[in-house]
Amino acid sequence: MPSAPEPRYLPCGDTALAVEFGDRVDERLSGLVLALARRLDAAPIPGVIETVPTFRSLMVHYDPLRLSHAELKRQLAPLLDGLEVAASVGRRWRIPACYDESLGLDLADVAQRLGLEVEEVIARHSGTEQHVYMMGFLPGLPYLGGLPPEFELPRRENPRIKVPPGAVAVAMAMTVIYTMECPGGWHILARTPAPLWDMRRNPPALLAAGDKVTFEPVSLSRYEALLAKAAAGELHLVPDPAATRGAGA
């Protein structure tokens, strides 16, 4: 595995520093970001408040009264030395998703844009293991990448005012899962009953950057049954133990 290219340090005022490994959505860059996050977790720098992994950079938030920009860069340098993409840092999940057209509001439209049958869109979307690049936009909302290139769609021209919670939506060859009702411009293919954000749980977010997700198509009646379980706090998804590698490493 080749070691990391020299990252760029992007100043974000006096309270944050972005350590940027590249400018693409790329699983290798994501691997470097996650590897640096793990090194910082294992050997915290006093004054660093938290880190946020994103597609191609690690955002380091810090307290300027305890740590200067120059000192932070000095202390990051040895952590970047010999940084390598970890084989797999995350957990593997199978997330139930109902692709019924009453819930997959844009399924027909996406099928038409792709020149495919609806069934084929479902097969390709659910047949791909996707990588959680980052969490953002809303609490517990994952950005998943790794879809086949035909899913490289622009966002909708007219964003919806209200996207329902659990909506599984695609754009730019990525998938997001909305965790609460909000405006959104991505194309909705399905709904999941899985509680991706549940304050009864610690941590409330089901997923984390570095995890792998495969969607498992379920029928409308199965979706409704699972949704009722989730509402009662009784739908406990667990990652696939056999396939989850390196989570404790």
Place this chain on the structure above:
Amino acid sequence: MTAHLRVLAPGLMTTVQDLGRPGWQHLGVPVSGALDPVSLRAANRLAGNAPGMGALEIAYHGPTLRVEAESVRIAVAGGPAPIEILPAENGGSGWRLAMFESARLRRGQVVRIGALTGSAVLYLAVEGGFAVAPVLGSQSTLTRAAIGGFEGRALRAGDALPLRQQAAAERDEVMMPAPNLRPPARVRVVLGPQDDHFTEAGLRALLASTYTVSRASDRMGMRLDGPPLEHSGKGNNIVSDGIATGAIQVPGNGLPIVLLADRQTTGGYPKVATVISADVPVLGRMTPGSKVAFAAVGIEAAETAARQLASDIEAMAARIAPVRREPAVDAEKLLGENLISGTVDAREGGSSGA
């Protein structure tokens, strides 16, 4: 019997806020917290609390709250607004409480805060704090995700906001000189992280223009009207990355948005510059229609400013002193509790010029 403040009128946007919810951004949870942490700290210090305790953040127009506890000590800090203390139904006369001064209110008394002038927000702290459970380590309200504060939302009429203390401690009231909360001539920024997504003309527009705070601003972001910033050939979209408080993102229309307390954790618009931490509270206080101009500084200057603000906040706390009373009032006070309404009437005269 539980102690609480009854919301008779909620004000325009009244939420519980503390210093925010750091530590959860990697799961997409915004930091939130007070728009003006300087005034939040002042209100808490005056009420006898740790400076970062949750208090009511009151935006634009204040609430009317009735004391449903044996007594409660309050203090209000931030942009000036009229604070009336109305008597309990069984009599006594009303009076006006000065900003930056603590007061003990008794059961049935009502505090009514009017329209703010000169700042978007002020803070009402109660001694001992509000009995709302911390969510992920913070009492701050994030209405977008319905977490924190009182039921994850702004106050509504009829709410009973629970207090941690049944009664105020027996002690003298305190005050501090009002700190200077006026905005500086220019808000300081550090260029980046994506200043390379803008042309020379675009950067010049940011640093040489005066912008106007738009009505479409909220706790998440302050939208600015004025000359648009020209994006360079690198365009107006980036692969999403992290966002710092004070980041100035510039979407396709070229108009800057300064991201504030409830900012999203990540975003896909280029960020031309970042407001330095010492000046973020300045923006938190700005009202729609205010003018704002920016000046670029280096990171070391930003770090010096952060230390200066921290030392100013300490100095502010060191200036807290007992409320000066007329000798006649002190004499009356010695006579006993039943003269309390006389005492407060005298104080009204003392505060009216403040």
